[in-house]
Amino acid sequence: MKKNQGKDFTVETTIDPKKIPKRIAFIKKGTSAHVNRESGDEKLIMTYPGVILRGIIVCEIVIIILALISLFFNAPLEGVANPEHTPNPAKAPWYFLGLQELLHYFPPVVAGVLLPVLVLIALIVIPYFNINIKRENLWTNNAKNTFVKLTTVVVLMSVIWIYFHAYAILVPTLIIYGLALMPSIKLSLAEWIMTWFVFVVVVLTIIGVFFRGQYWQWIWPWIEGIY
Numbered sequence: 629m630k631k632n633q634g635k636d637f638t639v640e641t642t643i644d645p646k647k648i649p650k651r652i653a654f655i656k657k658g659t660s661a662h663v664n665r666e667s668g669d670e671k672l673i674m675t676y677p678g679v680i681l682r683g684i685i686v687c688e689i690v691i692i693i694l695a696l697i698s699l700f701f702n703a704p705l706e707g708v709a710n711p712e713h714t715p716n717p718a719k720a721p722w723y724f725l726g727l728q729e730l731l732h733y734f735p736p737v738v739a740g741v742l743l744p745v746l747v748l749i750a751l752i753v754i755p756y757f758n759i760n761i762k763r764e765n766l767w768t769n770n771a772k773n774t775f776v777k778l779t780t781v782v783v784l785m786s787v788i789w790i791y792f793h794a795y796a797i798l799v800p801t802l803i804i805y806g807l808a809l810m811p812s813i814k815l816s817l818a819e820w821i822m823t824w825f826v827f828v829v830v831v832l833t834i835i836g837v838f839f840r841g842q843y844w845q846w847i848w849p850w851i852e853g854i855y
Contacts, residue, residue: 716842725836726829732844733794747825754818765814778808796835800827 673679706715720728730739767774782805789798804824807813815823841847 717840717844719836719840722833722837726832729796729832729836729840733792733797750821751818751825754821764816765811766808766817766820767811775809778805796832797828800824800831803827 719725727740727744730743733739734743766778782801785801786798789795789801801824804820804827808815808820838849839846
């Protein structure tokens, strides 16, 4: 392509990038690309520097806050480990207790490898499999077909959870399913799956921290002398 000497290119402001994703733009140095947005859409910003710089700032703030907390508050560590006496229950750090709770219901390979890998693959693949540029609601297109598919998946998952007595996963699954049926909550499929994943992890972690006692039996944390 020959470079046009002395020609000043301008940014086209009438093309909707959502309808015409393939286009060529000539942008002069120091000029930002402008994107029109429809009424009601969320604000569109450039990945760099907008999103990346904001992410860096948030990470720095979190690091500063954690550093200040570590300076003024001691970590809730137990005493020196005694190899002749294993604590009962032997609990992992809190951020692994959700995984340890899964081991209570499923075989080690299923709880430690299969389920986490399947969930992570789903979170990665679904945004590409179900492209949703406009962030449309789950029920926007073909609501009847979506309801049948979603209900079928939830029923199959519920049968699996009941078979393994994994009620700590069954209850959050049914709660998210009920919320997804509400038309007032407008989330896409990927957002619902991510919400379900985070909700299940939080519930399993809370149960592992507060509701598991000796031999990993269910206990009520407010009952004294449980240990």
